[in-house]
Amino acid sequence: MPVPGNEDAAAHQHTPAVHGDPIADPGLPPHHPRPTDVEEHAERRAEKQVATMFGLSAVFALLFCVAYFALSVGEETDVWLGMGASNLALGVTLGMALLLIGIGAIQWARKLMSDTEIIEMRHPVASSQEDREAALTALGQGAEDSGIGRRPLIRNSLLGAVAMLGLPAIVALRDLGPLPGDALEHTVWKKGMRIVNDVSGAPIKPDEVEIGQLINAEPAVFFATDEEGEPVYEGHELQAAKAKAAVILVRMQPRDITPSAGRENWGVEGILCFSKICTHVGCPISLWEQQSHHLLCPCHQSTFDLGDNGKVIFGPAARSLPQLPMGLDQEGYLVALSDFEEPVGPSYWERGDR
Structure with missing residues (x-):
């Protein structure tokens, strides 16, 4: 760094030639010292400015968390100048937190880091x-020139600002959805709920199912409405519930069914009901082999024997296909006798038969 009074000498300094360089002397523009290079009070002022920006960034990160919990989407407080106050507040606070770190880093580099020009030749x-x-050595020199070791105020304020940015990230994880609890273990099926065609929503009677036929079905609750005529399930809740409760109905000769102990009355006249979700990674299944009574998953070829309680006979699936206990209501329609007695969906380390 040139000292005051030696600007003319600095202006005529050149990079010394190095053997093998494609350009012996690329030259450098005249160097002009910055105020922070020659004035101590300007240097201290710049350092405080940078630390202030980092500190304000931490404050905005904290305000993001406050806005997240204080403003709820859909409430009267979530309107400001005709816009959603929650989204506006979250966007402004997080944006300012990131912006101030960026501006502070730029100011740090422009006013306080070393201002020495460096030329490095590229070699093939x-x-x-x-x-x-x-x-x-140059890397170490760069760290020394940045002054991060000599300027604890900037270093600590930067570390604090970056650390505070973790709070918005942690708080925003809440929007990924509620904790699953026991939601992975249960579906909407319950005793007396009708099994309906998944397209028309029509309830099904045994005489409407032919031997060898497969019907994609679901609970009647998905077609139910409340007293005001609004759907009981809609939006993402509907899709999540459907994904877990989807089933298939198949009919075969009763002599071809070998029920496990306690499952003797889970079918009606050779009609059985199984989860449509493969127990490997959750693909929907409907490839039905009428003669062999096998159900094939199209994703990874897991094969289940529906005549033998949905047992896996081939492929990577780790559990039998869950079976839904089924009976008839007073009008002769097929209904569930309960929810599945085992969890539906993919297997993992706590959900394996083998």
């Missing part, structure tokens, strides 16, 4: 060991 082959050592 790997650097020599000497060049590598020189690079490490």
Whole structure:
């Protein structure tokens, strides 16, 4: 760094020629010292400015968390100048937190870091060991020039600002949805709920199902409405519930069914009901082999024997296909006798038969 009074000498400094460089002397523009290079009070002022920006960034990160919990989407307080106050507040606070860190870093580099120009020639082959050592030396010199070790105020305020940015990230994870609890273990099926066609919503009677036929079905609750005529389930709740409760009905000769102990009355006249969700990774299944009574998953070829309680006979699935206990209501329609007695969906380390 030039000292005051030696600007003319600095203006005529050139990079010394290095053997093998494609340009012997690329030259450098005249160097002009910055106010922070020669005035101590300007340097201290710039340092305080940078630390203030980092500190304000931390404050905005904290305000993001406050706005997240204080403003709820859909409430009267969530309107400001005709816009959603929650989204506006979250966007402004998080944006300012990131912006202030960026501005502070730029100010740090422009006013306080070393202002010495460096030229490095590019070479088409790997650097020599000497060049590598020189690079490490330059890296260490860069860290020294940045002053991060000598300027604890800037270093600590930057670390605090970056640490506070973790709070918005943690708080925003809440929007991924509620904790699952026991939601992975249950579906909307319950005793007396009718099994309906998944397209028309029509309830099904045994005489409407032919031997060898497969019907994609679901609970009647998805077609139910409340007293005001609004759907009981809609939006993402509907899709999540459907994904877990989807079933298939198949009919075969009763003599071809070998029920497990306790499952003797889970079918009606050779009609059985199984989850449509493969127990490997959750693909929907409907490839039905009428003669062999096998159900094939199209994703990874897991094969289930529906005549033998949905047992896996081939492929990577780790559990039998869950079976839904089924009976008839007073009008002769097929209904569930209960929810599945085992969890539906993909297997994992706590959900394996084998």
